[in-house]
Amino acid sequence: MKAIRTTCAYCGVGCGITARVIGDRSVSITGDREHPANAGRLCSKGTHLGETVGLEGRLLHPRINGNRVSWEAALDSVAGRMAACMEQHGPDSVAFYVSGQLLTEDYYAANKLMKGFIGSGNIDTNSRLCMASAVAAQVRAFGEDVVPCSYEDLDAADLILLVGSNTAWCHPVVWQRIEKARERRGTKIVVIDPRRTETAEQADLHVAVPPDGDVALFNALLYQMRSRGLLDEAFLADRVEADADFWSSLSPGHGVDPGAFRKLCGLLAAHPRTVTLFSQGANQSICGTDKGNAIINLHLATGRINRIGAGPFSITGQPNAMGGREVGGLATMLACHLGFSADEREAVAGFWNAPTICSGPGLKAVDMFRAIHSGKIKFVWIMATNPAVSLPDSGFVREALARCPNVVVSEVISDTDTARFAHVLLPAHAWGEKDGTVTNSERRVSRQRAFLAPPGETRADWEIIAGVASRLGWGDAFSWQHPADVFREFAAMTGLAAERGKALDITGYAGLDRNGYEALAPFQWGGERPLASGFPTADGRARLVPVKPAGHATGKDFPLRLNTARYRDQWHTMTRTGLSPTLSQHRPEPILEICSADAVRAGLTDRGLVKVETMSGESVFRVGITDAQRAGEVSIPMHWSDAMAGEGRTNRLPCQDVDPVSGQPGFKNTAARVSPV
Numbered sequence: 272m273k274a275i276r277t278t279c280a281y282c283g284v285g286c287g288i289t290a291r292v293i294g295d296r297s298v299s300i301t302g303d304r305e306h307p308a309n310a311g312r313l314c315s316k317g318t319h320l321g322e323t324v325g326l327e328g329r330l331l332h333p334r335i336n337g338n339r340v341s342w343e344a345a346l347d348s349v350a351g352r353m354a355a356c357m358e359q360h361g362p363d364s365v366a367f368y369v370s371g372q373l374l375t376e377d378y379y380a381a382n383k384l385m386k387g388f389i390g391s392g393n394i395d396t397n398s399r400l401c402m403a404s405a406v407a408a409q410v411r412a413f414g415e416d417v418v419p420c421s422y423e424d425l426d427a428a429d430l431i432l433l434v435g436s437n438t439a440w441c442h443p444v445v446w447q448r449i450e451k452a453r454e455r456r457g458t459k460i461v462v463i464d465p466r467r468t469e470t471a472e473q474a475d476l477h478v479a480v481p482p483d484g485d486v487a488l489f490n491a492l493l494y495q496m497r498s499r500g501l502l503d504e505a506f507l508a509d510r511v512e513a514d515a516d517f518w519s520s521l522s523p524g525h526g527v528d529p530g531a532f533r534k535l536c537g538l539l540a541a542h543p544r545t546v547t548l549f550s551q552g553a554n555q556s557i558c559g560t561d562k563g564n565a566i567i568n569l570h571l572a573t574g575r576i577n578r579i580g581a582g583p584f585s586i587t588g589q590p591n592a593m594g595g596r597e598v599g600g601l602a603t604m605l606a607c608h609l610g611f612s613a614d615e616r617e618a619v620a621g622f623w624n625a626p627t628i629c630s631g632p633g634l635k636a637v638d639m640f641r642a643i644h645s646g647k648i649k650f651v652w653i654m655a656t657n658p659a660v661s662l663p664d665s666g667f668v669r670e671a672l673a674r675c676p677n678v679v680v681s682e683v684i685s686d687t688d689t690a691r692f693a694h695v696l697l698p699a700h701a702w703g704e705k706d707g708t709v710t711n712s713e714r715r716v717s718r719q720r721a722f723l724a725p726p727g728e729t730r731a732d733w734e735i736i737a738g739v740a741s742r743l744g745w746g747d748a749f750s751w752q753h754p755a756d757v758f759r760e761f762a763a764m765t766g767l768a769a770e771r772g773k774a775l776d777i778t779g780y781a782g783l784d785r786n787g788y789e790a791l792a793p794f795q796w797g798g799e800r801p802l803a804s805g806f807p808t809a810d811g812r813a814r815l816v817p818v819k820p821a822g823h824a825t826g827k828d829f830p831l832r833l834n835t836a837r838y839r840d841q842w843h844t845m846t847r848t849g850l851s852p853t854l855s856q857h858r859p860e861p862i863l864e865i866c867s868a869d870a871v872r873a874g875l876t877d878r879g880l881v882k883v884e885t886m887s888g889e890s891v892f893r894v895g896i897t898d899a900q901r902a903g904e905v906s907i908p909m910h911w912s913d914a915m916a917g918e919g920r921t922n923r924l925p926c927q928d929v930d931p932v933s934g935q936p937g938f939k940n941t942a943a944r945v946s947p948v
C-alpha cells in the first residue's frame with residue numbers, strides 16, 4: 272500500500288499527514304512523523320479525514336442553471352458572462368470571492384487573472400473573515416505581513432499568552448505542543464478571553480477580558496512594564512520608531528479583575544520569554560487591527576521579538592490563508608506582498624506581461640457583497656467557500672446572491688447554501704485529489720498531494736481559471752500544464768518582493784522541475800525568525816502604533832453581547848466535517864450558551880429553545896446554561912446552516928460592521944436579545 276505524504280485539509284497548524292489508499296475511495300490517515308508542524312500528531316478532525324473522502328453529495332459535472340453541461344459550454348458561459356459585464360460596465364463590475372481552502376497555485380491563478388488581466392482589484396478571500404486584522408497590524412508595525420515567530424518558539428517560551436484563542440479546540444496540535452512545553456519546562460499559560468473556554472479551564476490563569484477589551488488590557492500591560500522599568504531601551508533605540516504621542520496614549524485602565532491583572536503583570540515581569548498567540552477572538556472585531564498592534568507594541572517595547580521563545584504570533588484559521596496572503600489573494604494587496612504604488616504596479620505588470628494592471632485595491636469581502644447587493648458588481652465567481660453561511664448578516668448575503676445576474680460557483684459539494692444561487696456550477700477537485708502547496712501559520716510551505724483519482728469531470732481550480740482566461744484571449748499567460756509550472760512562476764515572482772526589501776523570497780525554488788516539485792519537502796520562508804536581521808520598512812525600524820480602546824453601544828433593546836465560537840470537531844460551515852459520523856457525535860447541534868442569571872431573567876430553561884435576535888436577523892437554538900459564560904454575554908457556534916439545522920443559523924445574526932483598517936467583520940461582539948420559544 273503506497274503511502275502519500277500530504278497535509279491536513281483543515282486548520283492553519285498545517286499538520287503533515289500520511290495517506291494510504293486501502294480501497295475504492297477508502298483511505299487510512301495517520302500523522303506524518305517527519306513533518307515539522309506536527310511530528311506525527313493529529314487532532315480529531317485530521318484523524319477522521321478518511322470519513323470525508325466518499326462521493327456522497329459530490330459535484331461531478333458542470334451545470335448551467337441546474338442542468339448538466341459539457342466543460343466547453345460551462346467555460347464558454349463563464350467567459351462570456353464576464354466579458355459582457357466588463358464591456359458594458361467596466362472591470363469593477365466583476366469580482367472573485369475565493370478561499371483559504373484553495374491551494375497556492377489556485378490562488379495565484381485567480382489573483383493574476385483579476386488584477387493583471389481583468390484589471391480590477393476585486394478579488395477577496397474568506398481569509399478576510401479570519402485574520403485580515405492581524406495582516407493589517409503586521410503591515411503597520413513591521414512594514415510587511417510577516418509572522419515573526421515559529422512553532423519552536425512555543426517549545427522554548429516560559430510564558431504563553433493565548434488571546435482570543437480556544438487553542439485546545441481550534442488548533443489542537445499547537446495546544447498539544449504547548450502542553451508538552453508546560454510538562455517539560457514549566458511554561459506558564461494565560462488565556463485572555465471573555466469566555467471560560469476549554470483552553471481557559473486548563474490554563475494557569477484565565478483573564479476574563481470584556482468583549483473587545485484587549486486594547487485597553489495590552490495598553491495597560493505596557494504601561495505597567497514601562498512603570499517597572501522593564502522596557503528594552505537598547506532595542507527601542509536601535510530598532511523601533513514611536514510616534515510622538517505614543518507613550519502618552521497608554522493608560523493604566525485595564526477593565527479586568529484587579530487580582531487577575533496583578534498576576535498577569537507579575538508573570539510578564541518574571542518571564543521575558545513570552546509568546547502571545549492570537550487568533551479569531553482578537554481578529555474578528557471592529558477594532559481587531561488595533562488589538563493586533565496593542566499586542567505587537569508590548570512585544571516590541573519589551574524586546575520580546577526576534578528572540579527564541581518570544582514574539583507576537585498570529586495563528587491562522589484555514590489551511591492556506593497564508594498562501595493566499597503570499598500571492599495576493601486579499602483585495603488590499605497587489606501580489607507577493609507588493610502594494611499598489613506606481614513602481615510596484617509597473618513591476619507586476621511587467622512580470623505578468625499584463626495588459627491591464629489594476630489601479631488600486633479592490634473591495635473587501637463585506638463591501639464586495641454590498642456592491643453585489645446594490646448591483647454595482649454584476650458578476651461574482653465564488654471558489655471553495657460558502658459565503659451564504661459564513662459571512663456576517665448572511666440573510667443580506669443571500670439577497671445579494673439572489674439579485675446578482677451572474678453567479679459562478681466552483682465547488683466540490685453539489686448542494687451548499689451558496690451553490691443554490693449559482694447560474695454556473697463548476698466541479699473542482701477535493702482534498703485527496705488536489706495537487707499543490709499550502710503555507711501554514713509559521714510560514715512553512717508544504718505539498719498537498721493527490722492520492723485519489725479525480726471523480727467524474729472534476730478539475731483543478733487553477734486549470735478551471737486558466738480555461739476561462741484562455742477563452743478571454745489570454746491563453747499565453749495562463750498556459751501552465753501542471754501545478755509545478757504555476758508554483759515556479761509564483762516563486763520567481765517573489766523576486767520582485769525581495770528586490771524591494773520584503774522578507775517573502777522563495778526565488779530559490781523558481782527552477783524546480785516537476786520531479787523536484789513532487790518531492791518538495793516542507794520549508795519555511797524567512798527561516799525561524801524572519802525579522803531578526805531588520806524590519807522591512809523604509810528605515811529598517813518597526814513602528815509602535817498608538818491604539819485606543821473602542822466603545823460599543825449597548826441598549827435596552829439588545830442588552831446582551833453575542834459571541835460566535837467554534838466546536839472542537841466541526842469545521843467552518845460543515846460541508847466536509849458534516850460528512851463524518853464520528854465528528855458529528857461530539858456536538859450534534861448548535862447550543863446557545865448563557866449563564867443561569869441571564870437565563871432566569873429571560874425565562875429560558877436548560878435544553879429548551881431560545882430565539883436570538885439582533886439588528887440583522889433572528890435564529891432559534893437550544894439553550895445550554897453554563898457558568899463558563901459571564902452575565903451579559905452569550906455565545907453560539909458558527910457552523911450550522913439552514914440546510915443542516917432548520918433555523919439554527921448563526922451568521923444571520925452578526926451585523927456588517929467591520930474594522931475600519933482591515934475590513935474584518937466583528938463576529939465576536941454583537942448586541943443581541945433572547946426570548947423563549
Ligand code: SF4
Nearest residue numbers: 279281282286314317
Ligand atoms: Fe488538521 Fe489542524 Fe487538526 Fe492539525 S490541528 S490535524 S491541521 S485540523
